[in-house]
Amino acid sequence: MTVLDVQGLTVRTAEGTVLVDNLSLTVGRGERLGLIGESGSGKSLTTLAVLGLLPRGITATGSVELAGTQIVGASEKQLTAVRGRDAAVVFQEPLTALDPLMRAGRQLAEPLRRRGLKGAALKQAVTDALEQVRLPEPDRIARSFPHEMSGGQRQRVALAMALACDPALLIADEPTTALDVSVQAEMLDLIDTLVRERDMAVVFVSHDLAVVARITDRAVVLRAGRAVEEGPVLDLVRAPGHAYTKSLVSSAQRLESALDLGGTR
Ligand SMILES: Nc1ncnc2c1ncn2[C@@H]1O[C@H](COP(=O)(O)OP(=O)(O)OP(=O)(O)O)[C@@H](O)[C@H]1O
């Protein structure tokens, strides 16, 4: 079964500048797809279009079917029903998802309440969700405001919120880029473990091929809003067909040898 079916997605500014150009991709149930490309290639706009979250003045045409719902042209009511239930997102910057004035536990309770939980069961579900993202002292975190947590803790809370509704598709847009290098690998490992356990479909966005190779099986390479190549990630790494993919691979390798990360993956 297809969870996400994007056909001929084009994203434009009000002036008519094309930012994503006739993009097509599909993600099957439990499948993990990478979206790779350098800064400005249209990765984030693609994920925002999938969730019907494009900023004002930016419009999408074409077809985006998410768990059977057409997102392009959908009403806000339809979109609200789809978000969380069918697809959830983790952004690069965890503060995007978190309300600065609300304790973590209360924020996390909202999606769980929508699933019908209340009272002691709701409280327990909040604790469980925080434990699942490997937050020690879940009760203390539940009482904390976002500014009282570290970046890594905030991203874990944001991930717990995204997973709370058990969506069919998780979209992760560079979820580790804003984190300290020391916690990046841990966060990747956590996402990897949780989505595999739940057999959740994933669209994983990154400019880093090595990161994408760790999480996903197949990837689409975006350049200036266009898909230039698509295939199994390992094939893309071993035998990039397109010069642009080649340059992404060699810059990843240069970085890897500079940091001497060769033996860690
Ligand atoms: N609101 C907007 N109005 C006009 N242009 C925009 C807007 N948002 C993004 N763009 C342009 O669209 C292009 C794609 O942006 P997008 O944010 O999708 O890139 P990206 O691949 O996610 O990059 P990064 O890796 O830096 O996050 C860029 O050239 C950007 O300048």
Ligand SMILES: [Mg+2]
């Ligand atoms: Mg982006």
